[in-house]
Amino acid sequence: MKPSQAPTGETLSKARLRVWLKLLKSVNGIETEIRRNLREEHGTTLPRFDVMSALARFPDGLKMSELSSYLKVSNGNVTGIVDKLTEEGLALRVAVPGDRRAQVARLTAKGRVAFEELAQHHEDWINTLLEGLSAGNVDALSAHLDCILDRQMEED
Amino acid sequence: MKPSQAPTGETLSKARLRVWLKLLKSVNGIETEIRRNLREEHGTTLPRFDVMSALARFPDGLKMSELSSYLKVSNGNVTGIVDKLTEEGLALRVAVPGDRRAQVARLTAKGRVAFEELAQHHEDWINTLLEGLSAGNVDALSAHLDCILDRQMEED
DNA sequence: CCCTAAAATTTCAAGCTTAAAATATTTCGA
């Protein structure tokens, strides 16, 4: 017997749309909570955390353009965020020898300390928010997301 | 024999963090593409599409506060977006009989036509962006997302 | 009826984001 719910092209499209909305809801819910925690508990924001996280991963610093392409945001965007971090002594700009156009952004010692503190909390928040996922769930979810990400990489 | 990669609490936390970053990357990639399509092909934005989508689902209209809680955004936010849609003749505000504080936002006929056009394209874009997911993948992914969403609903 | 608290919405200030224009510098072919 033919299964009555055999997915036609039409219903697969609708099913993908529904899972997309669910994906969006999951991510927005977590992101909202992370933003709230950063703001209320640490007086900072997610974009600032993202920039600090990128700079922490590259101790020698990143050129402004490398930073913006790494984070997939516009150049003008990181300019403003690095400006603020610099004003607060968490980051600094270093001239690139041999190219007076470019500057490398780096964390200061104070910035590294502040980031380590944030990063530990961030991992804890995520661990709690994803408590519903067992190790097996994590692996399976990861594999499914790879199906989506594989397609995104082709398109660049 | 014990598997050598038995996940301790420590590594489960790291695995959850990695899958979170992957989730974020998947969603941001898709969302960026949708925003680009809306802007370049239809001269509109995702927040406007979201508002129109909500209003389309409620033909009798939604109070401003119902709209903002439905979309999980601030009151002030929807005020500005409905203002713009109203200026363009896509939405309108209707007084609520018996409560002069409240107003109901609705789509105009023009707004409904514009939304139907957008919605069809939107479904097509998503269907293409999620081409890597088979019907089975969609169901499995959906189930895993439910593990995340279940937890979010408890917390309200 | 009065008047305080609650409710619905808008206004506001601050920050994020983008695309495009503007600046400054480097590269490299003629």
Next chain:
DNA sequence: TCGAAATATTTTAAGCTTGAAATTTTAGGG
């Protein structure tokens, strides 16, 4: 060496977003 094209960054204008303050209206106890 000159100058056009490419590169690195900042500036700018416009829109989104939020939380908090302000405004208007309603509801309910005294």
